[in-house]
Amino acid sequence: MKICYFDAFSGIAGDMTVGALIDAGAAFEPLAGALDSLGMGAAFRIEKVKRGGIAATRFVVEGGEQRAHRHLPHILRMIDAGALPDQVKENATAIFRKLGEAEARVHGVPVEKVHFHEVGAVDSIADIAGAAMGLFLLGVDQVHASPVNVGGGAVTTEHGLLPVPAPATVALLEGRPVFSRGPQTELTTPTGAAILATLAVSFGPLPPMRISGAGFGAGTKEFKDQANVLRVILGEASGAAEAVSVAVLEANIDDSTPETLGYAMERLLEAGALDVTLTPVHMKKNRPGVMLTVLARPEDRERLAALVFAETSTLGLRIHMAERRVEARSVVEVETRFGKLRVKVSASGAFAPEYEDCRKLARESGAPLREIMNEAGLAYLRNSR
Numbered sequence: 001m002k003i004c005y006f007d008a009f010s011g012i013a014g015d016m017t018v019g020a021l022i023d024a025g026a027a028f029e030p031l032a033g034a035l036d037s038l039g040m041g042a043a044f045r046i047e048k049v050k051r052g053g054i055a056a057t058r059f060v061v062e063g064g065e066q067r068a069h070r071h072l073p074h075i076l077r078m079i080d081a082g083a084l085p086d087q088v089k090e091n092a093t094a095i096f097r098k099l100g101e102a103e104a105r106v107h108g109v110p111v112e113k114v115h116f117h118e119v120g121a122v123d124s125i126a127d128i129a130g131a132a133m134g135l136f137l138l139g140v141d142q143v144h145a146s147p148v149n150v151g152g153g154a155v156t157t158e159h160g161l162l163p164v165p166a167p168a169t170v171a172l173l174e175g176r177p178v179f180s181r182g183p184q185t186e187l188t189t190p191t192g193a194a195i196l197a198t199l200a201v202s203f204g205p206l207p208p209m210r211i212s213g214a215g216f217g218a219g220t221k222e223f224k225d226q227a228n229v230l231r232v233i234l235g236e237a238s239g240a241a242e243a244v245s246v247a248v249l250e251a252n253i254d255d256s257t258p259e260t261l262g263y264a265m266e267r268l269l270e271a272g273a274l275d276v277t278l279t280p281v282h283m284k285k286n287r288p289g290v291m292l293t294v295l296a297r298p299e300d301r302e303r304l305a306a307l308v309f310a311e312t313s314t315l316g317l318r319i320h321m322a323e324r325r326v327e328a329r330s331v332v333e334v335e336t337r338f339g340k341l342r343v344k345v346s347a348s349g350a351f352a353p354e355y356e357d358c359r360k361l362a363r364e365s366g367a368p369l370r371e372i373m374n375e376a377g378l379a380y381l382r383n384s385r
Contacts, residue, residue, distance in 0.1 A: 003209050004135060006145040006196060007231040011187025014127025015059045016217035016230040017195055021134030022046055023057035024215025024232050034133045037083035040064045040122045044130075049218045052227025056216035059130065064122030072100040072111060075125060084133065091132040091199065099128075099194040102171040124191050131195050138234065144207050145200040147177035151187030166190060172197040177204070177298075182226040187219075192230075204245050205323045209235035246274060246324040247301040251314040252281060254289030261290060264311035271307055272300050274324070295324070334379040338365050338372050343380045351380055 004021075006012065022028050032044045042064030049058050079092050097111075104111040135143070150165040150173070157166070164186045165173070172193040196203075212235050219228035253261070265276045274295040283289045292312065296304045298321070305317055328347040331354075333340055341357035353376035362369040 001141045001237040002139050003142050003144060003207060003235055003237055004138065004140040005206055005209070005233040005235075006143065006200065007206075007233060008146050008148045008188065008192075008196070010182065010219070010223075010226055010228055010230065011149045011151055011189075012192030012196060012230050013189040013219060014124055014131065014191035014195065015061070016219050017192060018127055018130035018134055018217065019046065019057040019059040020215045020217030020230045020232040021131065021138060022059065022215070023217060024138065024213050024234055026134040026137040030137060031130055031133045034082065034084050034088065035126050035130055038078050038125065038129060039081075040078075040125060042122045042126065044126065051216075051218050051222060051229045054216055054227045054229055056218035056229045058218040058220075059127075061123040061126045072096060078125065079129060082129070084129065085136055088129070088132045088136045091135070092129045095128050095132065095194050095198045098172065098198045099168070099190060102168045102190065102194070105171050106167040127191055128195065135199070140234070142201055142237075143196075143199040145176075145196045145203050146205070147179055147203060148173060148193070148196065149182065149187050150178050150180055151183065151185050152180045153184030153186075155186040165193075169193045183223050185221070206233065208238040208325060209233075210238050211235040245298055246322055247296045247298050248320050248322050249292075249294040249296060249301070249305055249308060250318040251292045251308060251312065251316065252283055252289055253292055253312055253314050254283050254287040256290075256313045260312065261292070264292070264308070267311055268294055268304060268307060271304060272297070273304055332380065332383070334376060334383055336361075336372070336375045336379050338367060338375065341372075341376055343376060345380075351377070353377060353380075 018031075022031065028046055035042075035044055043062045045060050045062070047058050047060065049056055075096055076093055079089055079096070082089070084092070100111045150169060153164050154161050155164050155166060165178070165188060166186065168190040169188055172190060176197065211233060214231060214233045217230040217232070219230070221228055261278055265278065268276045274297065276295075277293045279291045279293065281289050281291045292308065292314070294304055294308065301319065305319065308314065308317060330345050331342050332345060333342055338361045341361060342354040343351050344354060345351045353373050358369055358372045358376060361367070361372050365372070
């Protein structure tokens with residue numbers, strides 16, 4: 001499976017997306033030819049520029065009816081009539097529908113009645129159709145994205161001065177991770193947000209992959225302290241089942257009883273912690289203590305932090321983000337003389353009997369736990385030959 005990862009550390013716009021995909025290897029001539037077939041009367045070109053010392057490709061749209069106000073049905077008919085591959089038509093249509101729904105929600109009108117204003121202009125149609133075509137030319141099967149830098153400040157639109165991120169951008173990125181860093185200007189446009197909201201299957205760290213290439217798409221502006229580029233990274237999926245951000249909660253504790261700490265561990269695991277450990281440490285004033293470490297999903301961080309404060313004597317927590325990767329695994333069932341039990345098998349071939357199954361059979365049979373675990377391992381090896 002070929003993956004395209006959008007690294008929106010400096011935001012994302014439609015022209016940056018097309019430029020990045022071309023920079024990563026999407027052929028410009030067939031892409032421009034596909035856009036010509038939409039009959040917009042515009043010309044398309046690319047130029048090599050530098051943003052913050054990084055060489056990048058800028059995608060430029062010239063001419064056409066830039067100020068035309070189009071409704072969604074008109075734009076969808078243009079896409080359907082174009083000489084575009086079916087997958088490109090499908091993706092471009094889905095992006096425009098997503099964008100139309102967001103605009104309709106913001107303005108309180110039916111989606112069919114939305115005037116697309118800037119979004120209906122030639123450059124935005126070219127950006128969305130061009131992005132879909134670029135992904136097709138690169139043979140991308142799946143899109144992933146980083147958390148999105150939306151920028152800050154305010155932006156001037158046909159509706160007047162609006163805060164950044166623009167209302168449509170907020171609607172499109174609802175439920176996705178965003179942040180604001182760098183220049184106080186619009187870094188993520190509704191068009192760029194719509195592309196990610198429609199096509200990205202996940203938002204987070206770089207997924208497990210074997211990198212095969214990358215590209216940089218240039219934004220129009222040049223910033224003093226930040227490269228105004230969108231990076232795309234291409235690669236083949238490497239087989240790891242999980243690559244996610246986790247919150248690590250830590251506290252050094254020297255005045256809680258073992259019973260209290262054991263109960264806190266139970267409560268944290270029951271509440272959804274991915275893992276909880278207690279590590280002996282030697283603390284200030286020569287006091288022996290423990291370091292409580294909790295791995296949590298980012299969305300569970302505050303809830304589990306509150307539970308740590310409630311169930312232990314600590315007055316402070318250290319919280320930082322880390323990346324968690326777990327190898328792909330499967331579960332097979334084996335038959336032993338003690339009964340059936342499950343064995344976990346990793347993509348690399350490593351295996352381990354399921355502890356709870358072995359424990360249950362040990363209690364039922366009276367046999368030693370290690371004997372049942374050994375029997376399970378032998379049964380798996382016999383079946384896997």
